[in-house]
Amino acid sequence: MLMLIIIVAILLVAIVTTLAFLYSRQEKMIFLSEKLDKSHVFNFPGEYEERIYRPEEGIDIHGLLFRVPEPKGIVFYFHGHMGSIASWGQWASLFQDHGWDVFMWDYRGYGKSTGVISQERSLHDDAKFLYERISPEYKEKRTIFYGRSLGTGIASKLAVDHIPEKLILSTPYFNFEDVVSHQHPLLPVSMLLKYKFRNDLYLKEVKCPVHLLHGTEDDFVPYESSVMLQEIGDHIELTTVPGASHSDFAIFPEFKLKMEELLK
Structure with missing residues (x-):
């Protein structure tokens, strides 16, 4: 009996640790x-400029316009x-080719x-700060928020208080706890988890049209996440990309055709 108690105690200590x-x-x-080193030189086609913003003392947020x-x-x-954005920046051309400027920024500790x-x-405070600094440059123009994977939760939250023309979410999760539980089913x-990113709550409050794009073979953020998000309201539309995974959905014609439509 004593040995059993010792074994259980050791297991509990191991689990807690x-x-x-x-x-x-x-x-x-x-x-x-x-x-990225501060001296890093980007090499993207077309015109772009580096921007640095300071949302609080000692914090510099870097982005490309x-x-x-x-x-x-x-x-x-x-x-x-x-x-x-050294790698994410390649996606700016998707929007530039349809006549849009793009602001892409690196989160704290990135780039x-x-x-x-x-x-x-x-993350939400930085997004709000950047939007409020940049949007006045486009006050007579249209605005779109585009979130990709992790970024969908940041884009959705910002869209609650700062309403864009439309919100486009590629490979969104229902909420962050849901997707992490999918990836690590044995963990509590x-x-x-400190990070919640409640897309399921944000999209109930968003007042603009919401467009979801998701591949059926996504094994990182399950396709069912977007199915559940679509059911939140009539303002949410889901474009299914048959056969696409988390990383390759952008090469599929269903994605390209929908983005062409959304960026008109």
Whole structure:
């Protein structure tokens, strides 16, 4: 009996230690950033300029503003959890080719942006700060928010208070707890996860048309996430991309045709 108690105690200590480790390390597991030297030179086609904004003392948020002659308006692009705009910047041409300027920014600790992510609120606050600084440059123009994967939760939250012409979400999750539970079904995610990104709540409050794009073979963010989001309201439309995964959906004709329609 004593031996059983000892074994149980050891297991409990091991479990608690493991959970504490996962809790303390979750930012490094979620936000897989690529850091860039301040001297890094970008090499994208077309016209673009680097922008640096300071939402609070000691924090610099770096972004790129991609330009076209006589733009229809501006697309605010919220990228995924990996890399930096050194790689995400290639997607700006999708919007530029249809006559849109694009502002793409790196979250804290990504690319040339300084600071670290330690709470969800800072991401939403930074997005609001950047929007309020850049949007006056386009006050007579149209505005679109485009979120990709992780960025869908940031774009959706911003759209609640700052209403764009439309909100486009590619490979969105229902909420962050849902997608992390899908990826790690054996963990007590609701107890560990600090980051909620409640797309399911934000989209109930969004007043603009919402367009979801999702591949049926996405094994990172399940296609069913978008199906559930679509059911929230009549203002939400889902474009299904048959056979597409999380990373290759943009090469499929269903995606290209829908984006062409949305960017007219």
